[in-house]
Amino acid sequence: MKHFLTLKDYSKDEILEILELARKIKIETKNKIFKDYLPKQTLAMIFEKSSTRTRVSFETGIYQLGGIGLFLSSNDIQLGRGEPMSDTSSVISRMVDMAMIRTTAQANIEEFAKYSKVPVINGLSDEYHPVQLMADYLTIQECNKDENLIVAYIGDGNNLAHSWLNLCAKIGFELRIATPIGYEVNQDILKEALNDAKVSGAKISIYNDPKLAVKGASVVTTDTWVSMGQEDEKEKRIKDFTGYIVDNTMMQEAQNDAIFLHCLPAYRGYEVSAEVLESKASKIFDEAENRLHAQKGIMVWLDSKRND
Numbered sequence: 001m002k003h004f005l006t007l008k009d010y011s012k013d014e015i016l017e018i019l020e021l022a023r024k025i026k027i028e029t030k031n032k033i034f035k036d037y038l039p040k041q042t043l044a045m046i047f048e049k050s051s052t053r054t055r056v057s058f059e060t061g062i063y064q065l066g067g068i069g070l071f072l073s074s075n076d077i078q079l080g081r082g083e084p085m086s087d088t089s090s091v092i093s094r095m096v097d098m099a100m101i102r103t104t105a106q107a108n109i110e111e112f113a114k115y116s117k118v119p120v121i122n123g124l125s126d127e128y129h130p131v132q133l134m135a136d137y138l139t140i141q142e143c144n145k146d147e148n149l150i151v152a153y154i155g156d157g158n159n160l161a162h163s164w165l166n167l168c169a170k171i172g173f174e175l176r177i178a179t180p181i182g183y184e185v186n187q188d189i190l191k192e193a194l195n196d197a198k199v200s201g202a203k204i205s206i207y208n209d210p211k212l213a214v215k216g217a218s219v220v221t222t223d224t225w226v227s228m229g230q231e232d233e234k235e236k237r238i239k240d241f242t243g244y245i246v247d248n249t250m251m252q253e254a255q256n257d258a259i260f261l262h263c264l265p266a267y268r269g270y271e272v273s274a275e276v277l278e279s280k281a282s283k284i285f286d287e288a289e290n291r292l293h294a295q296k297g298i299m300v301w302l303d304s305k306r307n308d
């Protein structure tokens with residue numbers, strides 16, 4: 001049995017295999033062909049943080065695959081009143097066929113997976129957001145940007161930045177990350193990615209000047225400066241991220257036909273300007289839709305590995 005906890009645990013071949021499956025299922029979905037890949041299966045969806053895309057894409061996805069999703073907000077289940085993650089997992093995983101969890105520390109997801117009898121999917125933690133990156137790479141493939149790919153990630157060294165590092169290190173493209181001083185990526189995650197990059201041929205560079213990172217990039221991406229749980233730091237962060245907005249001037253440094261990605265939700269006028277978000281280069285809504293398709297691929301793939 002396999003879990004989907006970080007992209008570090010996946011090989012390039014596995015990532016590409018899941019995305020191939022996602023593309024196949026996407027074509028079927030677009031043609032309104034809904035095959036029962038996961039008949040009568042139940043997906044538990046545990047949320048300790050808010051969500052629009054993750055909730056809707058997983059719930060719709062499992063339904064379209066022939067199963068059903070259970071939305072379990074930590075406000076409503078005993079987890080929120082202190083029932084241990086281990087007991088929650090032991091109980092839920094005896095009743096459902098798969099579980100998705102959005103939580104704070106990655107260690108919580110690992111704890112849940114340790115006690116789970118069914119595959120567990122990371123729906124975002126403070127450290128990683130692997131399902132988002134699967135949708136992002138699917139979007140990159142669809143825009144024919146996967147050859148000679150140069151991604152510039154501008155902003156906070158957060159869960160998104162870490163999952164970009166994981167993906168890049170496995171696939172083998174060029175990734176440039178620009179963060180303000182004090183907001184760098186986790187150095188252990190960077191070190192591990194640099195190690196994997198030796199095998200894949202990935203090129204990873206770290207900058208404090210966003211313009212340098214964007215120069216000649218084929219994909220430009222960013223994320224909120226204030227992640228869930230950091231609301232108290234909002235004022236300070238807005239000050240510290242001065243100069244990091246992805247606006248038209250910044251995009252001009254990239255390749256002429258570069259695309260812009262954002263996991264959303266986006267905050268116009270902060271990490272990205274309204275004009276860039278709404279420009280032709282912006283693929284944000286294809287990217288959001290691809291959450292549905294990529295995750296259907298992940299769920300079907302995990303189901304196929306159940307007895308491994």
Ligand code: CP
Pocket residue numbers: 050051052053054055124132263264265
């Ligand atoms: N990108 C993303 O995960 O969005 P939600 O927080 O709305 O799920």
Ligand code: NVA
Pocket residue numbers: 124158159160223224226227228263264265
């Ligand atoms: N970095 C953001 C991503 C939201 C999808 C957060 O963790 O809040």
